[in-house]
Amino acid sequence: xxxxxxxxxxxEIVNILKQNSFKKSLIVKxxxxxxxxxxxxxxxxxxxxVQMIIKMLTKLSNTKNPYIVKFYEASLDQEMNYLxxxxxxxxxxxxxxxxxxxxxxxxxEISQGLQQIHPKRIHGKLLxxxxxxxxxxxxxxxxxxxxxxxxxxxxxxxxxxPEFIRTQIYDHKSDIWMMGYMMYQMMFKDPLxxxxxxxxxxxxxxxxxxxxxxxxxxLNLNNLLRLMxxxxxxxxxxxxQILFYCQQAxxxxxxxxxxxxxxxxxxxxxxxxxxxxxxxxxxxxxIVYLSQDHYKQPYFxxxxxxxxxxxxxxxxxxxxxxxxxKTMYSMSLPKVLNYEFSKLKIKDSLDxxxxxxxxxxxxxxxxxxxIQIQKNIVQTxxxxxxxxxxxxxxxxxxxQKSQRLFY
Numbered sequence: 001x002x003x004x005x006x007x008x009x010x011x012e013i014v015n016i017l018k019q020n021s022f023k024k025s026l027i028v029k030x031x032x033x034x035x036x037x038x039x040x041x042x043x044x045x046x047x048x049x050v051q052m053i054i055k056m057l058t059k060l061s062n063t064k065n066p067y068i069v070k071f072y073e074a075s076l077d078q079e080m081n082y083l084x085x086x087x088x089x090x091x092x093x094x095x096x097x098x099x100x101x102x103x104x105x106x107x108x109e110i111s112q113g114l115q116q117i118h119p120k121r122i123h124g125k126l127l128x129x130x131x132x133x134x135x136x137x138x139x140x141x142x143x144x145x146x147x148x149x150x151x152x153x154x155x156x157x158x159x160x161x162p163e164f165i166r167t168q169i170y171d172h173k174s175d176i177w178m179m180g181y182m183m184y185q186m187m188f189k190d191p192l193x194x195x196x197x198x199x200x201x202x203x204x205x206x207x208x209x210x211x212x213x214x215x216x217x218x219l220n221l222n223n224l225l226r227l228m229x230x231x232x233x234x235x236x237x238x239x240x241q242i243l244f245y246c247q248q249a250x251x252x253x254x255x256x257x258x259x260x261x262x263x264x265x266x267x268x269x270x271x272x273x274x275x276x277x278x279x280x281x282x283x284x285x286x287i288v289y290l291s292q293d294h295y296k297q298p299y300f301x302x303x304x305x306x307x308x309x310x311x312x313x314x315x316x317x318x319x320x321x322x323x324x325x326k327t328m329y330s331m332s333l334p335k336v337l338n339y340e341f342s343k344l345k346i347k348d349s350l351d352x353x354x355x356x357x358x359x360x361x362x363x364x365x366x367x368x369x370x371i372q373i374q375k376n377i378v379q380t381x382x383x384x385x386x387x388x389x390x391x392x393x394x395x396x397x398x399x400q401k402s403q404r405l406f407y
């Protein structure tokens with residue numbers, strides 16, 4: 001490559017940023033102003049392709065889009081072996097991760113810059129290193145001129161869209177994927193995929209990427225990221241749809257209906273993030289609380305109570321000895337809180353509900369009642385025998401007395 005002084009003697013070289021066999025990037029100075037000068041080699045490049053690039057850059061410079069870097073010159077040397085492009089020198093960049101409002105503004109302004117190029121042309125260099133912070137807005141840097149010059153054998157880390165890695169075809173939908181890759185770094189700071197070399201990077205992209213939900217940003221911003229990083233190019237939105245999406249998201253914080261952004265048959269194929277809803281603890285209505293102070297019968301709906309036909313043995317005592325009649329009933333309880341309760345025996349008395357009695361207590365009462373009955377029987381028999389003896393003695397006395405009266 002010839003020296004810069006020979007090709008462009010009107011510029012003063014300040015610094016050389018990058019240099020290889022195809023391109024040389026320099027910071028130059030002229031009349032007290034700094035510019036960016038890029039020199040491209042044109043060996044084995046058709047002349048019509050070079051003229052197409054010059055025509056495209058001339059059109060961009062005439063539109064004066066505030067979101068695209070300004071191009072001043074595009075000149076050739078006499079032998080037409082080198083192409084020199086002069087543009088503004090920009091060095092101020094954003095700090096990442098960015099705030100949500102700044103991300104919406106940057107994406108919207110970058111989309112307005114790409115609107116001058118799409119869909120006929122591509123930008124091909126959508127990276128954070130090529131996005132600059134202007135005095136009032138976001139400015140998109142240089143285009144990927146090398147891709148236009150070497151379409152057939154171009155291989156660089158600037159183009160990471162899955163369809164380009166598979167088929168070497170890069171179009172305006174591939175720019176959308178790269179803008180989503182750039183937006184991911186605006187939200188997470190770290191790149192989406194990290195690899196040691198370009199081959200490993202391409203393998204990881206073709207294997208599939210996993211996009212996590214970032215809770216620091218709204219659901220609409222997370223969904224836009226997933227829309228732009230879709231593997232199917234047909235499911236990605238175009239620039240007009242992205243601009244409309246950004247406008248709707250800034251007007252309202254509510255979730256945007258995807259059917260208004262994309263056709264319905266395409267929106268149904270997308271798997272987007274869903275808003276996280278915290279599950280509230282639901283109280284259980286059929287809990288039974290048994291207190292030690294008051295042993296009351298718990299309430300259950302009639303449909304859940306199943307009475308048993310079999311009743312426990314009844315204990316009856318003669319009314320002569322003034323013992324109240326006592327009866328025991330049994331009732332089965334439903335399953336509550338996945339615990340299995342045993343059958344509770346509830347004592348039904350005439351006056352009030354007494355405390356629940358165990359089996360041993362009931363047996364003890366039976367034995368006490370039988371002993372008391374036997375004692376009562378013995379006492380009654382003793383009284384009868386005593387009365388009979390008294391009656392017999394009185395009868396004998398009366399007989400003797402009658403005999404005395406007659407004799």
